[in-house]
Amino acid sequence: MAAAPLLDPVLSRIDTDLEAATARLLDLMRIPSISTDPAYQAQCLEAANWLVCDLQSLGAKAEIRKTPGHPMVIGHIGEQSDAPHVLFYGHYDVQPVDPLELWDAAPFEPAVENGPSGAVIRGRGSSDDKGQLMTFVEACRAWKAVHGTLPCRITFFFEGEEESGSPSLVPFMKQNAEELKTDIALICDTALFQSKTPAITTMLRGLLGEEITITGPDKDLHSGFFGGAAINPIRVLAKVIASLHDEQGRITVPGFYDGIEELPEDIAAQWEALSFDEKAFLGDVGLSTPAGEVGRTALEMVWSRPTCEVNGITGGYTGDGFKTVLPARASAKISFRLVGGQDPHRLREAFRAHVTSMLPPDCSVEFRGHGASPASVMSTQNPAFEAARGALSDEWPDTAAYIGCGGSIPIAGYFKDILGMDAMLIGFGKDDDQIHSPNEKYDMESFHKGTRSWARVLAALSAKT
Amino acid sequence: MAAAPLLDPVLSRIDTDLEAATARLLDLMRIPSISTDPAYQAQCLEAANWLVCDLQSLGAKAEIRKTPGHPMVIGHIGEQSDAPHVLFYGHYDVQPVDPLELWDAAPFEPAVENGPSGAVIRGRGSSDDKGQLMTFVEACRAWKAVHGTLPCRITFFFEGEEESGSPSLVPFMKQNAEELKTDIALICDTALFQSKTPAITTMLRGLLGEEITITGPDKDLHSGFFGGAAINPIRVLAKVIASLHDEQGRITVPGFYDGIEELPEDIAAQWEALSFDEKAFLGDVGLSTPAGEVGRTALEMVWSRPTCEVNGITGGYTGDGFKTVLPARASAKISFRLVGGQDPHRLREAFRAHVTSMLPPDCSVEFRGHGASPASVMSTQNPAFEAARGALSDEWPDTAAYIGCGGSIPIAGYFKDILGMDAMLIGFGKDDDQIHSPNEKYDMESFHKGTRSWARVLAALSAKT
Numbered sequence: 016m017a018a019a020p021l022l023d024p025v026l027s028r029i030d031t032d033l034e035a036a037t038a039r040l041l042d043l044m045r046i047p048s049i050s051t052d053p054a055y056q057a058q059c060l061e062a063a064n065w066l067v068c069d070l071q072s073l074g075a076k077a078e079i080r081k082t083p084g085h086p087m088v089i090g091h092i093g094e095q096s097d098a099p100h101v102l103f104y105g106h107y108d109v110q111p112v113d114p115l116e117l118w119d120a121a122p123f124e125p126a127v128e129n130g131p132s133g134a135v136i137r138g139r140g141s142s143d144d145k146g147q148l149m150t151f152v153e154a155c156r157a158w159k160a161v162h163g164t165l166p167c168r169i170t171f172f173f174e175g176e177e178e179s180g181s182p183s184l185v186p187f188m189k190q191n192a193e194e195l196k197t198d199i200a201l202i203c204d205t206a207l208f209q210s211k212t213p214a215i216t217t218m219l220r221g222l223l224g225e226e227i228t229i230t231g232p233d234k235d236l237h238s239g240f241f242g243g244a245a246i247n248p249i250r251v252l253a254k255v256i257a258s259l260h261d262e263q264g265r266i267t268v269p270g271f272y273d274g275i276e277e278l279p280e281d282i283a284a285q286w287e288a289l290s291f292d293e294k295a296f297l298g299d300v301g302l303s304t305p306a307g308e309v310g311r312t313a314l315e316m317v318w319s320r321p322t323c324e325v326n327g328i329t330g331g332y333t334g335d336g337f338k339t340v341l342p343a344r345a346s347a348k349i350s351f352r353l354v355g356g357q358d359p360h361r362l363r364e365a366f367r368a369h370v371t372s373m374l375p376p377d378c379s380v381e382f383r384g385h386g387a388s389p390a391s392v393m394s395t396q397n398p399a400f401e402a403a404r405g406a407l408s409d410e411w412p413d414t415a416a417y418i419g420c421g422g423s424i425p426i427a428g429y430f431k432d433i434l435g436m437d438a439m440l441i442g443f444g445k446d447d448d449q450i451h452s453p454n455e456k457y458d459m460e461s462f463h464k465g466t467r468s469w470a471r472v473l474a475a476l477s478a479k480t
Numbered sequence: 481m482a483a484a485p486l487l488d489p490v491l492s493r494i495d496t497d498l499e500a501a502t503a504r505l506l507d508l509m510r511i512p513s514i515s516t517d518p519a520y521q522a523q524c525l526e527a528a529n530w531l532v533c534d535l536q537s538l539g540a541k542a543e544i545r546k547t548p549g550h551p552m553v554i555g556h557i558g559e560q561s562d563a564p565h566v567l568f569y570g571h572y573d574v575q576p577v578d579p580l581e582l583w584d585a586a587p588f589e590p591a592v593e594n595g596p597s598g599a600v601i602r603g604r605g606s607s608d609d610k611g612q613l614m615t616f617v618e619a620c621r622a623w624k625a626v627h628g629t630l631p632c633r634i635t636f637f638f639e640g641e642e643e644s645g646s647p648s649l650v651p652f653m654k655q656n657a658e659e660l661k662t663d664i665a666l667i668c669d670t671a672l673f674q675s676k677t678p679a680i681t682t683m684l685r686g687l688l689g690e691e692i693t694i695t696g697p698d699k700d701l702h703s704g705f706f707g708g709a710a711i712n713p714i715r716v717l718a719k720v721i722a723s724l725h726d727e728q729g730r731i732t733v734p735g736f737y738d739g740i741e742e743l744p745e746d747i748a749a750q751w752e753a754l755s756f757d758e759k760a761f762l763g764d765v766g767l768s769t770p771a772g773e774v775g776r777t778a779l780e781m782v783w784s785r786p787t788c789e790v791n792g793i794t795g796g797y798t799g800d801g802f803k804t805v806l807p808a809r810a811s812a813k814i815s816f817r818l819v820g821g822q823d824p825h826r827l828r829e830a831f832r833a834h835v836t837s838m839l840p841p842d843c844s845v846e847f848r849g850h851g852a853s854p855a856s857v858m859s860t861q862n863p864a865f866e867a868a869r870g871a872l873s874d875e876w877p878d879t880a881a882y883i884g885c886g887g888s889i890p891i892a893g894y895f896k897d898i899l900g901m902d903a904m905l906i907g908f909g910k911d912d913d914q915i916h917s918p919n920e921k922y923d924m925e926s927f928h929k930g931t932r933s934w935a936r937v938l939a940a941l942s943a944k945t
Contacts, residue, residue, distance in 0.1 A: 220704065224802045233766030237916075239685065239887030242789045242817055243781035244762065246771035249790040249812075250725070256718035297709065301698030304841040306711035316708035324707045325714040326805050331792035332813065337689045337850040339815055340791050347714075348797065350804055352707055376769040385802040422704030451702075 021162070022474045028157040029466050036153045036466065037127060037136065037459070039069070043107070043145050044125040044138045050085050050108035051179035059085040059175045062107045066090075066173055069152065073159050075171065080191075082183035085175030089194070092155070093168035099399075099476050100168040100197040102436075104426060105148030105204065106177035109140035110451045117453035127459065134459035141457035143450035147203040147442055148173065150462060154469035166477035170197055177204075177426075180386075184426065188433045199399050200430040201472070205442035207461070208289065208416050213407035213468065215400060216440035217282075217393040218318060218419035219427055221353030223362055224385030227370060228346035229255070231378050235331075236341040246377050249330040249345040255373050256347060259323050264308040266323045266351075268369050274356030278319050282417065286314055289416055318419025322352040348385070352421060359387035391428040397437045399476055406471035407441065410464055443468065486627065487939045493622040494931050501618045501931065502592060502601065502924070504534070508572075508610050509590040509603045515550050515573035516644035524550040524640045527572045531638055534617065538624055540636065545656075547648035550640030554659070557620070558633035564864075564941050565633040565662040567901075569891060570613030570669065571642035574605035575916045582918035592924065599924035608915035611922035612668040612907055612930065613638065619934035631942035635662055642669075642891075649891065653898045664864050665895040666937070670907030672926070673754065673881050678872035678933065680865060681905035682747075682858040683783060683884035684892055686818030688827055689850030692835060693811035694720070696843050700796075701806040711842050714795040714810040720838050721812060724788050729773040731788045731816075733834050739821030743784050747882065751779055754881055764911075783884025787817040813850070817886060824852035856893040862902045864941055871936035872906065875929055908933065 029036075048062035049055040063079050063086045070077035070090035077090030085108060093100075112122040120126065125138025136146060158165050172195060176183055188195060208214040231248040232241070261267050278286070293313040297303055307316035316322075330345025332338035351366075353359055367382050374380060395401070395417060407415035420440075430438040443465035449455045494501075513527035514520040528544050528551045535542035535555035542555030550573060558565075577587040585591065590603025601611060623630050637660060641648055653660060673679040696713040697706070726732055743751070758778040762768055772781035781787075795810025797803035816831075818824055832847050839845060860866070860882060872880035885905075895903040908930035914920045 222704075222804070224804075226802070231767070236765055237887065238787070238789045238791055238815060239687075239817060239885075240782065241765065242815075242886060243772040243785055243787040244770045244778040245765060245767055246769075247789055249793050250721060253718040253721035253790070253793075256715060257722035260715070300701055300706065300710060302696070302710055302842045304711075305709045306840065306842070307708040313709040317705065320708055322703070322708040324703045324712050324804075324806055325718070325796065326703055326803060327796035327798045327807075328714050328718075328810065329794050329798040331790065333792045333794040337691070337813055337815070338791060339687070339689075339789075341789055342792075345793065348802055350703060350707075350802070352704060375771065377767045377771070420704075421707060422702065 021166070022471065024161045025157045025470045026467050028161050029153065029463070029470060032153070032157060033463055036149070036156075037462065040136065040146055040149045040462070041125045043149065044140050045123055047123045048108050048140070048175065049111050050176050052111060056085070059108060063088050063173070063175055066107055070171055073152070073156055077171065080187070082187055084183045087175070087183070087187055088171065088173035090171035091169070093165055096168065098167050100170070101476060102170040102172055102195060102197040102200045103151050104172045104174070104200055104202045105151065106144045106174045107148065108175045108178050109145070110143065110178050112139055112453070114453065119454055122455070130456070130458075135456040136459060136462060137454065137456045139455055141455050142444045142448035142461070143455065144177070144204050146457035146462055147444065147465065150443060150465035151201070151203055151469045153466045154473060157466070157470060158473065166473050170195065181425070185429060185433065188429055192434055196434050196436060198436070199397065200436055200438040202424070202427060202438055202440045203442050204424060205420060205440045206444035206446065207442070208418050209413075210445055211411060212413040213411045213415040213441070213443070214418045215404060215407070215415060216420045216442075217395055217417045218354070219391040219424050219440075220321070220421055221357065221359055221388045221390040222423040223351040223353060223359040223387050224348070225350070225363065225366060226346060226348050226383040226385060227252075227255075228344055228381045229374070229378055230344040230381070232341070232343050235343050238339040238341040241341050245341055246375055247341055248378065249342060251375060251378055252328070252330065252345040252347055255370055256325055256349075258373060264306070266321065268323070268362065268365050270365050271321070271362065274358060275321065276355055278315070285417055286318075289314075289418070317421035319354055321354050321357060323349065325349050352423070354390045355392065357390065359389055363387060388423060388425045389428060391424070391431070393427065393437060393439070399437070400439060402475040402478070403439055403441060403472045406475040407468055410468045410471055441468070441472065486631070487936065489626045490622045490935045491932055493626050494618065494928070494935060497618070497622060498928055501614070502927065505601065505611055505614045505927070506590045508614065509605050510588055512588045512604070513573050513640065514576050515641050517576060521550070524573055528553050528638070528640055531572055535636055538617070538620055542636065545652070547652055549648045552640070552648070552652055553636065553638035555636035556634070558630055561633065563632050565635070566941060567635040567637055567660060567662040567665045568616050569637045569639070569665055569667045570616065571609045571639045572613065573640045573643050574610070575608065575643050577604055577918070579918065584919055587920070595921070595923075600921040601924060601927060602919065602921045604920055606920050606922035607909045607913035607926070608920065609642070609669050611927055612909065615908060615927060615930035616666070616668055616934045618931045619938060622931070622935060623938065631938050635660065646890070650894060650898065653894055657899055661899050661901060663901070664862065665901055665903040667889070667892060667903055667905045668907050669889060670885060670905045671909035671911065672907070673883050674878070675910055676876060677878040678876045678880040678906070678908070679883045680869060680872070680880060681885045681907070682860055682882045683819070684856040684889050684905075685786070685886055686822065686824055686853045686855040687888040688816040688818060688824040688852050689813070690815070690828065690831060691811060691813050691848040691850060692717075692720075693809055693846045694839070694843055695809040695846070697806070697808050700808050703804040703806040706806050710806055711840055712806055713843065714807060716840060716843055717793070717795065717810040717812055720835050721790055721814075723838060729771070731786065733788070733827065733830050735830050736786070736827065739823060740786065741820055743780070750882055754779075754883070782886035784819055786819050786822060788814065790814050817888070819855045820857065822855065824854055828852060853888060853890045854893065856889070856896070858892065858902060858904070864902070865904060867940040867943070868904060868906060868937045871940040872933055875933045875936055906933070906937065
């Protein structure tokens with residue numbers, strides 16, 4: 016760990032600079048950088064330029080890099096030296112804001128408000144990801160202000176398409192591999208485990224999305240005149256969906272569990288020690304019973320076990336009242352969360368073969384793929400992990416935990432696959448931040464202690480070399 | 481049968497009056513009497529008034545009878561005598577016309593056009609039911625013109641709410657039972673069996689409609705963060721739907737087949753003799769294999785066997801692209817076509833109990849009923865049936881058949897249950913009439929030979945007394 020004499024004044028500086036740091040974040044949040052809506056292209060560019068200027072104010076060589084979509088922001092700080100070289104990734108784009116009428120205040124007129132458990136920064140992007148991104152930038156600013164230099168060489172890498180599928184990300188990483196390769200990647204786009212327990216996310220589930228449309232008759236039929244004799248594609252679809260799980264809650268697609276190993280004992284022991292409140296987790300959404308595989312805990316179900324969920328289904332008449340139609344087609348959106356070594360491309364084929372094998376005569380199926388990314392499982396062998404975990408534990412009341420995340424953040428896997436480097440996901444979001452929803456917020460505590468956490472992590476990483 | 485000397489001049493008169501009869505039908509069709517849309521209330525009244533005037537021109541005592549909805553038209557012709565007394569039912573209201581852009585000509589600017597197999601009367605209501613209704617009225621007009629009288633006493637009973645659920649029908653029939661009670665009811669709202677084969681429909685399926693909504697979590701969830709641990713109501717709904725049929729295509733609701741008997745041998749033999757072209761029936765809608773109970777013919781599947789169909793299903797995200805939502809609820813509209821003595825009210829309870837029994841922990845279900853009418857099975861013991869069958873066989877190339885109909889026409893059952901009288905369904909529609917759809921038409925042959933058929937039926941019924 017960095018000697019306290021170096022770190023302590025940085026932490027103090029962060030404390031005294033909190034108001035100014037918050038004002039800078041609010042500036043960035045006022046730019047409506049909605050990446051998925053072409054109407055906001057100029058605003059995305061404006062947010063990227065804002066970040067370039069801000070990085071330059073730290074003494075970084077920063078610039079915009081064009082892509083076919085929204086630009087990347089790249090910044091470098093620190094000369095070639097023995098100091099460790101870290102890359103920091105965040106994204107400056109935000110989700111759309113509809114339904115606008117559910118916001119209590121204008122989404123792009125952010126403000127600091129008093130919430131039931133302390134001050135919060137309210138507005139679109141506060142937690143996802145502008146607020147999180149700025150915790151790292153502010154930590155760097157404080158080091159620089161106190162010591163005139165940073166403890167590590169740093170490459171900043173900010174994306175503007177994370178909320179719209181990151182179409183330019185992989186090509187950009189491949190084209191700029193040499194420039195982006197560092198000792199480790201730091202990503203700030205995840206959450207605390209609990210409000211007092213910081214976390215490093217080491218397992219992210221992969222995602223395989225499939226849309227299937229089953230067609231029977233060549234037109235919609237009257238269910239009186241044809242019902243009984245004509246195959247009903249909604250019934251076929253229901254049978255397919257019902258077939259995807261067995262009575263034990265296991266997924267029946269042949270070979271589905273290939274490549275999955277049981278949780279390593281040390282990870283299992285750590286998770287056990289987290290005393291995850293399964294009852295509260297489910298109770299918050301009106302449930303009481305874990306619905307996944309028999310014999311698994313709820314934490315396993317969402318962190319380390321794969322799923323098959325139906326995200327949407329439609330067919331026939333769905334308006335008010337009743338219409339006795341026997342429809343020509345029915346469709347469903349089905350997604351699989353993947354873990355361990357599950358191969359999304361092989362599973363896509365296995366799923367399609369399974370569905371096709373269930374079709375009765377006269378039915379056909381059309382598949383449409385929506386994404387296929389494997390799980391990311393970060394090895395914690397890299398000493399940076401334990402260094403960061405110690406640093407986080409120093410800042411927060413509870414010891415930092417290695418946790419899983421049921422969602423999918425493909426960038427973590429890209430750093431490993433494309434650049435051959437480990438990625439460490441550290442974030443300070445909370446479950447009630449309402450990301451992607453109206454009234455998004457970021458706790459002032461997340462912002463303040465998040466910034467202090469990064470200062471500690473940078474110190475710890477520099478001391479470990 | 482009536483002596484040819486009485487009938488033949490009536491048939492000749494029908495032939496020579498066809499152009500004028502068509503002009504009268506077009507007049508009636510120009511009135512947009514769309515009963516389901518309150519904007520057309522005045523037009524429904526206008527159509528009722530048109531019919532009153534037309535019946536009066538035949539010498540009938542005719543008038544409008546108010547109901548809480550659109551009015552009934554009642555007319556009587558003929559004095560108390562030994563002549564048989566028949567009631568004729570039809571409906572003057574029509575279906576809405578959207579999607580309007582799919583019509584080749586304005587729906588309420590009807591015209592006679594040349595189709596691939598002869599002249600057709602094109603426009604909304606041509607077949608359902610204004611054209612069919614007027615076949616009977618025109619037959620009466622011809623009798624009256626030739627003989628100055630009619631061979632039967634006739635009560636005309638025209639409804640204006642058939643296309644909007646007939647809310648006033650049962651109360652009206654109960655309140656006017658004495659006036660409406662005759663020897664037999666004639667209904668013209670069905671189709672020929674095949675284009676050269678007239679038919680009397682003696683079996684109509686009943687209908688039970690149920691809408692079910694299954695709720696799991698109390699809000700929509702992110703399928704990454706909750707998928708696996710949280711119950712997915714779409715999956716539950718799919719399992720329920722898949723459970724409703726067994727491997728033999730039989731419906732699994734307990735007691736579902738109670739009250740159903742095998743088809744009587746004489747009816748089975750008649751149906752066998754129809755040489756129904758199963759291949760063409762299914763081939764017309766892009767199918768090849770009957771999808772119902774193993775061991776049943778397609779004709780049984782649509783005429784004499786019950787069904788369970790899903791008419792609509794919806795849940796989660798159904799727009800373009802993909803959204804990894806785990807939805808709070810999913811719903812389906814499910815209908816049963818009933819036959820024989822199946823009791824819709826008992827089956828509704830059995831269905832609801834079956835669905836409820838399949839719910840996993842944390843799920844609830846809400847049911848909404850949509851109609852419950854038993855099947856109508858007309859006994860052909862009444863000699864009027866054989867008399868009418870002979871009359872129809874005289875007019876058309878093929879012998880008339882007793883057939884079933886997969887759809888549901890509750891009025892037939894009401895005549896039996898409320899008024900204790902048999903009802904005979906005779907109609908001249910064709911499968912390609914596009915009723916309820918854009919470009920509705922009625923073949924000129926249906927209109928012409930339909931009118932001649934009724935002249936023959938009236939003659940036959942009067943001769944049988």
